[in-house]
Amino acid sequence: MNLRDRAEQVSRNAYAPYSKFHVGAALKTPDGTVFTGCNVENVAYPEGTCAEAGAIAAMCAAGQREIVEMAVIADSPDPVPPCGGCRQKIAEFAAPDMRVTLYNLQGDAVSMTVAELLPGAFSQDHMDGA
């Protein structure tokens, strides 16, 4: 199953009783392993987590640290864009030219690099001299 389909599959497990917005994310690591995540909301709204964060946490828990390809999907009018926080989380584990493909369920897709998603990203370099 391709990354898009893995993302759609896991989106069905989203726990989103408040927004009703089900998001799925699937990422691939250099050895070809795929990790997936869905959004998990909470009645204390800020405690909810995004699909991308779930997939990244699963990758780290398995001892892996690099994303080479990623897909995100939701039932939105346009391909779903990762939130600002998730852009920073993705940038932590991916090269600037790594591609994230955004999807909706109607078949629209947009491919963006990490650098396009997060121009001017804060990085370790900015702490030089600290």
Ligand code: THU
């Ligand atoms: N959401 C994600 O899971 N990923 C994104 O990049 C955008 C937003 C979730 C968070 C929340 O559960 C719901 O979508 C509505 O914001």
